[in-house]
Amino acid sequence: MFQLHAFVVPETGKEHVMLTLGDLDNGEPVLARVHSECLTGDGLFSQRCDCGAQLETALEMIAAEGRGALLYLRQEGRGIGLLNKIRAYNLQDQGADTVEANEQLGFPADLRRYDLCKPMLDHFGIERLRLMTNNPRKVDALRELGIDVTERIPLQVNRNRYNEGYLRTKAIKLGHLFKGYLVEEE
């Protein structure tokens, strides 16, 4: 049984969520997922990304350990918002990849920030994480905030014919670490 905690950032009014399970402030590194909002994948079962399956698997892994945390950050579409992500999907349907589509809309490839993770984790006395992610830039961003990421745990799920190109672009252009793509697992 997870506990849900809601946070609000006063400057933006954005509401974020943290799901927790077990005793988190005993000093042992916490199995954690820092997940960015994806309404289409997380809520509407879209198969063109890996978000929904990653969310489900992360929660299953935390449940299996009986201890962990999931930070659900409301930065849809790598920070460009839902409408712009749908515009980006349209451009991708016309041949652009996920990075080119962002650029054609006038955005950088990834606008996300992870600053708010620090006060959310501090609230529970969590200092060290075993982070479930394929994204080394996420690990770096958390470390720069002073969060001790003791381990990166791969979260490679839901590769299918609809998201093959998307996952490949993430490996080649965004540095994600996937087995079986250009960039091998370290």
Ligand SMILES: Nc1nc2c(ncn2[C@@H]2O[C@H](COP(=O)(O)OP(=O)(O)OP(=O)(O)O)[C@@H](O)[C@H]2O)c(=O)[nH]1
């Ligand atoms: N702009 C844009 N955002 C996308 C696209 N596909 C998924 N997203 C968003 O990307 C975010 C998820 O990012 P990912 O790169 O899949 O994953 P990550 O969180 O950086 O890395 P992992 O921890 O390995 O999952 C969510 O906010 C999605 O809404 C896309 O084609 N364009």
Ligand SMILES: [Zn+2]
């Ligand atoms: Zn997604």
